[in-house]
Amino acid sequence: MSLKTVAIDARLVGGTSTGDSSYWAGLLHGLSHLDLDLHFLLFSNAVLPATIPESDKFSWIHVPARSSRWWSYVAFPLKARKLGARAIHTQYSLSPLAGRLGITTIHDVSFFIGPEWFKPRDRMILRQTVPAAVRRSRKVIAVSKTCAAEIERYMPGAAKKTVPIYNGLPPWVHQVSEPSVALDKIGVKQPYMLTVGTQWPRKNMQLAINAAKEYREMPLVVTGKAGWGDQAEGAHVKAVGYVDNETLCALYSGASLYLAPSRHEGFGIPVIEAFACGCPVLCSTGGALPEVAGDAAVVEPTWDSTHWAGTIREMLADSSKLMELCQRGFERVKKFDWIESARQTADVYREVLG
Incomplete structure (x- = not known):
């Protein structure tokens, strides 16, 4: 049985533990425990981090690029398609070169809800890239039902393609008996x-x-x-x-x-x-x-x-x-x-x- 291939933008895996990097680490942990007819190409501009779960489902693909934007919008999707990926999973932004293969995870739309919480340049970029990613995506993953409703409120075109899927508890979290x-x-x-x-x-x-x-x-x-x-x-x-x-x-x-x-x-x-x-x-x-x-x-x-x-x-x-x-x-x-x-x-x- 041939395995269908999913490309993942894994640049944040192994980085500082923030919500965005925690998402990929948790998702890969979960995928590594499932018996799936899928193979995952994990794309990054960095070397393989030690935190990647060991699994024959994963292949680490190093793709250097001149800039983060070039990597996201050109180098990554072109290489993914060349290697036979039939789905491309990103966060927040999605290249037009992904075609109809795209899946975008959105963690929140606070840049619409509270624009004053953002620096002007960051707010402008998010208000451009996220709606564009939603338009291009076949599916949008929201990390809560509240998030899904807000995506649909501010980007009405997302209504029929948004799926709420909760984050999980990071696998490293545990109660310490002698803190x-x-x-x-x-x-x-x-x-x-x-x-x-x-x-x-x-x-x-x-x-x-x-x-x-x-x-x-x-x-x-x-x-x-x-x-x-x-x-x-x-x-x-x-x-x-x-x-x-x-x-x-x-x-x-x-x-x-x-x-x-x-x-x-x-x-x-x-x-x-x-x-x-x-x-x-x-x-x-x-x-x-x-x-x-x-x-x-x-x-x-x-x-x-x-x-x-x-x-x-x-x-x-x-x-x-x-x-x-x-x-x-x-x-x-x-x-x-x-x-x-x-x-x-x-x-x-x-x-x-x-």
Whole structure:
């Protein structure tokens, strides 16, 4: 039986663990565990990373290029078609050279919802490339039902081609029984609250920072890459920068409360990471966060730090409520499995392959 071939833009695999790179890592993990009549060509302009799952389903294809744009729009699709790919899977952008082979994953459309959260050049590029990718794609994968509805609202042509498929829990996430060992290395002492994310305006870190300052009884630890938004600082805030995966698991596991104050998310992977590590969650109403959190988190609007400080105080004063949220989180996170998400994605591939 000959295998049908899918080409994947795998440039972000093995890079810094952000939502976009986590998506490919999780999807490849899931695909590697399935018995499929498909073969995957993983295209990149980099060398093979050690994080690629071992599988005879995968072939790593190195394609150098003069620029990222040239790679995306010319080098990658031409090489993919030359090697016999009958479907091409990307994120956010899709070359016209993909023809009718294209599948595009879109994580959010916050560049339409909150244009002020983006630098003007980034906003302009996203508003051009994403709608173009939707028009060219045979199928569009949205990472939540909320995200799918927003794609269809801002890009009506997507209505008949968009498929919601949840992200899964990253396979490396686990509860750490003795988090203090890792925490000592980065100078973090319990008790503390935690928030995770790149410091962009959309992530709304300042809400969590201001709420922690008003609460005053427990510091807030902030981890993630530096961005161009408000920077984490203050007497009740400790910024530890970007940390490795094992340290991040320790931070989740040792935290008394996880804060997810984002103005908008297409999914919100840190919320399910916190669930898996036994950390209770307070999240905003931003985008898909209520959908993902379900009944396993306390959900509040995103604009009033005094209200958030009061909610933090109530939550941390009620140990039985925190325990109940932890148990609900452990159950809720079972819904988000990369093997199941990969199975649904493979169904999309087959539909495009015909």
